[in-house]
Amino acid sequence: MSPIPGLLILVVSLVAAQPVIDSPSTDQQATVDRADSPKGMGIADARHLLDRTCFGVPHQTLENYASLTRDQAVDQLISTLKTEAQTPLPEWTGLSFQEIRDLRLEDRQAFGRTQRGWQQEARSWWAQEILTTSSPLTERLVLMWHGHFTSEMRTVRSPHAMLTQNQLFRKNGSDNFADLLRAVSMDNAMALYLNTQQSKKGKPNENFARELFELFSLGEGHYTERDVKEAARAFTGYRVQGQGQVRKVSRLHDSSVKTVLGKRGRLDGLDVVNLVLKHPACGEWIARRFWLEFVSPTPDQEVIKKWGKVLRRSDWDLKAFLSHVFKSDQFWSAEYRGALVKSPVDLVMGSLRRLEISEIPGLQLNRNLQAMGQVLFDPPNVAGWPGGTAWIDSTSLLERRKFLQDAVPTAMIFATWQKSEGSASVGKPGMNPEKTPEMDPEMNPEMEPEMSPDMKPKMNPAGNRTSKRLNRRQIRRYRPVAAQSVEKLYQQFIDGKSMNEEAWTLSWLPFQPVTDADQSDTGFGRLQELILDPTYQLK
Amino acid sequence: MEFDRRTFLHLSGGACLPWLVPGVEAWAFDDPQQKQLKVAPELRERTLILVELQGGNDGLNTVIPLRDERYRELRPRIGLKKNQIIELDSKQGMHSSLKPLTEAWEAEEANWILGLGYPDPNRSHFRSIEIWETGSDSDEELQEGWLTRMLKAQPDPDRAAEGIIIGGGDAGPLYGTGLRVINMDDPEKFSRQARAVPEVARGTDARKALEHLLDVQEDIKKAAGIIEEKIQASPDHGVRFPGTRFGQRCKIAAEMVTSGVPCPVIKISIGGFDTHNNQLNRHSRLLTELADGLAALRKALIATGKWDRTLISTYSEFGRRARENGSEGTDHGTAAPHLLLGGNIKGGFSGRQPDLGKLVRDDLIHTTDYRRLYATIEQKWFGLKGRSEVSRGAKPLDVIRKG
Numbered sequence: 001m002s003p004i005p006g007l008l009i010l011v012v013s014l015v016a017a018q019p020v021i022d023s024p025s026t027d028q029q030a031t032v033d034r035a036d037s038p039k040g041m042g043i044a045d046a047r048h049l050l051d052r053t054c055f056g057v058p059h060q061t062l063e064n065y066a067s068l069t070r071d072q073a074v075d076q077l078i079s080t081l082k083t084e085a086q087t088p089l090p091e092w093t094g095l096s097f098q099e100i101r102d103l104r105l106e107d108r109q110a111f112g113r114t115q116r117g118w119q120q121e122a123r124s125w126w127a128q129e130i131l132t133t134s135s136p137l138t139e140r141l142v143l144m145w146h147g148h149f150t151s152e153m154r155t156v157r158s159p160h161a162m163l164t165q166n167q168l169f170r171k172n173g174s175d176n177f178a179d180l181l182r183a184v185s186m187d188n189a190m191a192l193y194l195n196t197q198q199s200k201k202g203k204p205n206e207n208f209a210r211e212l213f214e215l216f217s218l219g220e221g222h223y224t225e226r227d228v229k230e231a232a233r234a235f236t237g238y239r240v241q242g243q244g245q246v247r248k249v250s251r252l253h254d255s256s257v258k259t260v261l262g263k264r265g266r267l268d269g270l271d272v273v274n275l276v277l278k279h280p281a282c283g284e285w286i287a288r289r290f291w292l293e294f295v296s297p298t299p300d301q302e303v304i305k306k307w308g309k310v311l312r313r314s315d316w317d318l319k320a321f322l323s324h325v326f327k328s329d330q331f332w333s334a335e336y337r338g339a340l341v342k343s344p345v346d347l348v349m350g351s352l353r354r355l356e357i358s359e360i361p362g363l364q365l366n367r368n369l370q371a372m373g374q375v376l377f378d379p380p381n382v383a384g385w386p387g388g389t390a391w392i393d394s395t396s397l398l399e400r401r402k403f404l405q406d407a408v409p410t411a412m413i414f415a416t417w418q419k420s421e422g423s424a425s426v427g428k429p430g431m432n433p434e435k436t437p438e439m440d441p442e443m444n445p446e447m448e449p450e451m452s453p454d455m456k457p458k459m460n461p462a463g464n465r466t467s468k469r470l471n472r473r474q475i476r477r478y479r480p481v482a483a484q485s486v487e488k489l490y491q492q493f494i495d496g497k498s499m500n501e502e503a504w505t506l507s508w509l510p511f512q513p514v515t516d517a518d519q520s521d522t523g524f525g526r527l528q529e530l531i532l533d534p535t536y537q538l539k
Numbered sequence: 540m541e542f543d544r545r546t547f548l549h550l551s552g553g554a555c556l557p558w559l560v561p562g563v564e565a566w567a568f569d570d571p572q573q574k575q576l577k578v579a580p581e582l583r584e585r586t587l588i589l590v591e592l593q594g595g596n597d598g599l600n601t602v603i604p605l606r607d608e609r610y611r612e613l614r615p616r617i618g619l620k621k622n623q624i625i626e627l628d629s630k631q632g633m634h635s636s637l638k639p640l641t642e643a644w645e646a647e648e649a650n651w652i653l654g655l656g657y658p659d660p661n662r663s664h665f666r667s668i669e670i671w672e673t674g675s676d677s678d679e680e681l682q683e684g685w686l687t688r689m690l691k692a693q694p695d696p697d698r699a700a701e702g703i704i705i706g707g708g709d710a711g712p713l714y715g716t717g718l719r720v721i722n723m724d725d726p727e728k729f730s731r732q733a734r735a736v737p738e739v740a741r742g743t744d745a746r747k748a749l750e751h752l753l754d755v756q757e758d759i760k761k762a763a764g765i766i767e768e769k770i771q772a773s774p775d776h777g778v779r780f781p782g783t784r785f786g787q788r789c790k791i792a793a794e795m796v797t798s799g800v801p802c803p804v805i806k807i808s809i810g811g812f813d814t815h816n817n818q819l820n821r822h823s824r825l826l827t828e829l830a831d832g833l834a835a836l837r838k839a840l841i842a843t844g845k846w847d848r849t850l851i852s853t854y855s856e857f858g859r860r861a862r863e864n865g866s867e868g869t870d871h872g873t874a875a876p877h878l879l880l881g882g883n884i885k886g887g888f889s890g891r892q893p894d895l896g897k898l899v900r901d902d903l904i905h906t907t908d909y910r911r912l913y914a915t916i917e918q919k920w921f922g923l924k925g926r927s928e929v930s931r932g933a934k935p936l937d938v939i940r941k942g
Binding site: 154297338339340341388389390392393394395397398401402405514515532533534535537538 | 665700704710716719720721722729732733735736737739746747748749751752753755756758759762
């Protein structure tokens with residue numbers, strides 16, 4: 001369990017600072033347990049807030065949040081935002097541009113292999129950060145911006161550039177949108193992905209200019225084909241230089257007069273970005289993105305208009321805007337509960353975070369994500385992941401169920417083993433055959449997809465863990481212990497906070513399950529009847 | 540017993556009709572809406588098995604021009620020698636590793652379509668396979684697979700699914716919404732997993748996300764139910780499939796077809812054709828694996844009487860550069876031949892071999908638009924009216940015996 005340090009102090013100061021306004025709610029489920037904690041929003045609201053804004057949180061955190069009012073909870077949540085990752089970056093990110101170039105020139109084929117290895121490490125690194133970060137909201141935003149300002153590693157190739165862009169989303173993603181948009185326009189990976197790198201005076205490439213308007217800032221209908229052509233000229237001559245910064249190179253840049261979005265002048269790329277930021281459609285387009293991420297798949301135009309104004313009036317302050325969105329009636333509305341489909345990252349990372357499992361080699365996580373249709377750093381195309389119901393087809397649904405059914409218990413048993421004796425044997429392979437987990441080909445076939453030996457990552461950026469497998473004996477021994485911990489969680493929950501069975505259910509699901517629960521289930525069964533219910537796929 | 544529409548159909552004709560219509564099986568008449576009567580009979584009876592050669596198969600070392608000296612000039616090191624080629628006619632031969640397919644060739648059940656490709660070819664694996672699978676032009680991005688566009692207009696609730704993907708990979712030409720596509724490594728495992736999917740009584744819940752989820756669950760259960768039932772009554776084809784990965788995929792495909800699982804499209808794939816270096820051995824191994832698997836599949840389908848109702852077609856993102864590269868391999872290229880197999884195929888060649896004297900930067904110029912293959916499948920194989928969304932105006936080839 002990881003209680004939030006300083007939570008109590010914060011609560012006290014918040015309560016003192018502003019009167020507690022308990023927003024009226026028509027949602028029956030959300031009020032289930034309010035009678036017992038008059039000032040808190042209750043467990044159903046806490047789950048709603050944290051499933052949507054984070055990637056799931058441990059039970060204790062959920063309970064802590066449940067005791068806050070909605071507004072307090074939102075303030076608390078926003079105060080957790082960070083600008084840096086806590087997982088140490090892979091070592092090769094320290095190599096200079098020149099060093100990498102030399103490596104490539106030395107032996108192209110070997111470099112290709114090395115680069116593919118780095119790409120895997122980059123994926124593992126981010127997966128690890130999402131899984132273990134103390135600020136899941138930060139990672140949620142990084143992932144949202146990655147799906148908005150897309151770049152694909154399979155096109156960009158350079159894991160360096162992709163990781164740099166990833167840090168950009170962390171640094172600017174919850175601060176100021178204007179700065180974010182300017183930074184993205186001058187980003188190395190973006191220049192490679194949308195071909196500004198090849199665009200020069202006399203031969204402008206329209207790729208970036210078009211996506212800047214269509215996908216990144218305005219949306220269709222707010223610019224003309226002529227705007228695209230003129231803006232493309234403004235973006236000529238930008239080149240990745242030195243340590244990967246993008247600079248305007250005068251001799252390649254078209255400095256003649258252009259007209260973009262009604263403004264005439266010797267515009268360059270940054271001028272165009274600044275014009276975009278002045279356009280009224282920009283605020284609404286970004287507001288729409290937040291609605292889709294946090295509220296529902298069907299934006300309410302009236303609200304989007306208002307949110308767009310809020311965003312522009314705050315001079316693009318993203319923290320203030322997040323607070324506005326999370327405190328809005330729409331965010332909490334009963335109408336939209338369970339309207340969002342959990343992405344693979346939501347499902348995988350959310351489940352593991354909820355169960356406090358952090359010791360899974362990154363490659364396996366990425367295997368799971370890929371099987372469900374989401375590869376970190378490789379959205380399907382420039383429009384990002386379509387999301388919503390597109391996450392669910394017969395293949396991905398069976399993969400999602402397989403993960404919940406097999407991988408989650410496997411991971412729990414593994415974590416249990418690790419807690420009790422694993423730490424003693426790590427680093428001393430072969431010292432004690434009793435305690436060192438060995439590959440066991442005879443292992444339970446159900447475990448196979450999670451722990452097959454060929455998934456062993458060569459280098460794990462988060463440490464030098466290797467892929468371990470438990471043998472049958474260990475599984476037999478630790479399975480009941482792991483199952484017991486679920487039971488304990490349940491009992492604690494029911495007894496400790498005078499909450500009832502229904503509150504327990506709603507601490508996992510957005511609304512009542514659609515499959516019948518087996519009353520006699522305990523341990524893993526108790527967990528599985530919840531997470532295998534179709535409603536667990538929603539948030 | 541309640542006398543509903545479904546029961547009525549069974550009593551009034553559905554129960555006896557199937558035996559009056561040759562080739563139409565009883566399962567086709569189980570639908571209360573009788574929607575399936577509008578579905579072309581060929582689409583209900585016939586199966587298309589697509590074989591994706593992943594990585595870009597080297598067409599010029601698959602079907603080899605025998606009398607063109609430029610072949611040897613372009614490929615001094617990896618050009619196939621006489622004893623590595625099986626002569627098919629006076630002008631063309633095939634790679635000797637395809638020997639297991641000579642039986643089908645001699646029985647006139649194999650047709651090589653030569654020079655398939657498209658104008659302004661793209662040489663990226665990713666983009667070019669997208670072009671092939673969506674059926675688009677080179678500079679056009681379509682959101683759905685070409686078979687999705689074809690099958691969406693032909694719904695049939697009695698199918699187990701519109702497509703079964705065997706051995707991983709994405710839906711490819713079946714990509715997009717509106718189709719039921721099942722991904723399966725192993726029918727038993729699929730059925731087992733599907734059994735664990737709960738039955739849910741459907742309410743009138745307006746929550747869209749939940750509704751979609753429950754729809755997909757129903758698709759899975761339906762497909763699994765039909766597959767499980769059919770497989771239990773599956774006739775024994777008595778063929779031993781090769782132990783290779785591709786051989787085992789062919790085995791599952793055979794199981795689906797011989798047991799009569801109602802599903803118009805099956806896709807299987809074989810990887811590793813991206814032979815930039817050391818091509819001779821690698822390519823030979825791949826073609827052996829391919830031919831062994833397909834030959835076993837053919838035998839199994841002949842033994843169970845399904846061969847006439849099955850069309851096997853290969854495809855790949857591109858062919859390879861006509862001129863060999865410096866590392867005894869070939870780089871990404873353009874046009875390539877593809878193979879049709881089936882009991883109803885007219886044996887021989889279609890189209891013509893690209894001219895080795897007219898290369899564009901060492902690449903072949905395609906002679907046959909690849910969508911002529913799609914038009915053939917749509918119109919000649921499945922008996923559908925030709926629609927421009929599928930064939931983009933390309934004309935079908937004369938390669939199917941009846942139809």
